[in-house]
Amino acid sequence: MAFPLSRRGLLGAAAAFPLVRTAWADAAIRVGGTTIEALRDGSFPLEPKMIPGADSDEGRALLGAAGLPPAGPTPEPVNAFLVRRAGRAWLIDAGCGGLFGPDFGKVPAALGASGIEPGAIEAVWLTHLHIDHAGGLLDPKGVARFPQAEILVQEAEIAYWSDDAARSRAPAEMGPFFDAAQAVLAAYRGRVRAVSGAADLAPGIAFMPLPGHTPGHSGVLVTDGNDRLLVWGDIVHSRILQMPHPEWSVIWDLDQAQARATRRRILDQAAADGLVVAGMHVAARGRIERRGNGYALVDAA
Numbered sequence: 001m002a003f004p005l006s007r008r009g010l011l012g013a014a015a016a017f018p019l020v021r022t023a024w025a026d027a028a029i030r031v032g033g034t035t036i037e038a039l040r041d042g043s044f045p046l047e048p049k050m051i052p053g054a055d056s057d058e059g060r061a062l063l064g065a066a067g068l069p070p071a072g073p074t075p076e077p078v079n080a081f082l083v084r085r086a087g088r089a090w091l092i093d094a095g096c097g098g099l100f101g102p103d104f105g106k107v108p109a110a111l112g113a114s115g116i117e118p119g120a121i122e123a124v125w126l127t128h129l130h131i132d133h134a135g136g137l138l139d140p141k142g143v144a145r146f147p148q149a150e151i152l153v154q155e156a157e158i159a160y161w162s163d164d165a166a167r168s169r170a171p172a173e174m175g176p177f178f179d180a181a182q183a184v185l186a187a188y189r190g191r192v193r194a195v196s197g198a199a200d201l202a203p204g205i206a207f208m209p210l211p212g213h214t215p216g217h218s219g220v221l222v223t224d225g226n227d228r229l230l231v232w233g234d235i236v237h238s239r240i241l242q243m244p245h246p247e248w249s250v251i252w253d254l255d256q257a258q259a260r261a262t263r264r265r266i267l268d269q270a271a272a273d274g275l276v277v278a279g280m281h282v283a284a285r286g287r288i289e290r291r292g293n294g295y296a297l298v299d300a301a
């Protein structure tokens with residue numbers, strides 16, 4: 001997600017959806033000897049107009065069938081993930097921090113509730129540099145929140161958010177996103193490791209490039225023995241709308257055609273391989289099944 005909305009409009013709308021903790025959000029996902037835990041940063045109201053294909057009779061029918069107002073919105077989470085193995089701790093993304101107001105920025109409290117101090121985080125693996133994923137790397141003073149952490153992110157991602165020409169081509173409301181990405185990179189200067197492609201992050205853990213949402217957008221694939229989990233970043237922003245219609249892109253997908261192709265490819269691969277998936281804007285984790293022309297996310301037991 002990227003929230004190209006006025007801050008006031010977003011926060012006003014978000015206030016209508018207080019944080020709802022689902023049962024699974026508290027449960028760690030086990031992948032062999034590795035545990036992956038969702039840290040809920042907040043929740044935002046996704047409206048059909050944010051997924052233009054869903055601003056349609058079909059979209060309204062899907063929302064209505066899910067027990068929601070047919071015109072939306074649908075409350076969707078902002079998650080980061082804590083990864084632990086044998087006394088080591090890493091993060092996949094870090095939530096919004098203070099950049100979207102008091103309804104967000106709950107990752108530090110969730111981390112504390114899991115018994116982890118910021119200084120214990122060895123590295124943060126960033127799926128991309130949007131504010132709702134990287135903003136939480138900064139404390140309220142704009143200083144690095146994780147004093148020991150190395151930041152691993154795709155080179156293409158750093159290049160895009162550092163590019164003045166890209167900024168001048170982007171809509172004006174994306175300006176704060178360029179500012180935030182650059183502030184994060186500056187705060188961690190000397191500790192940012194630019195990687196490329198399916199780079200190893202830790203033993204059995206690697207980036208999986210999933211470009212389209214942003215140029216360097218990547219998932220994180222955790223493999224331990226026969227178990228695998230893909231934390232797929234921002235492949236889907238609405239389970240209800242985009243699983244049956246993977247051709248529906250969100251307005252924040254920078255390259256809509258590439259995002260669509262990537263979403264189709266990874267959903268197809270996940271269904272074929274029996275991959276368990278989790279995401280930053282999906283309040284569930286599970287396996288993918290083909291359903292007609294689309295897919296369904298079937299909750300893991």
Ligand SMILES: [Zn+2]
Pocket residue numbers: 001002130132133234280281
């Ligand atoms: Zn996002």
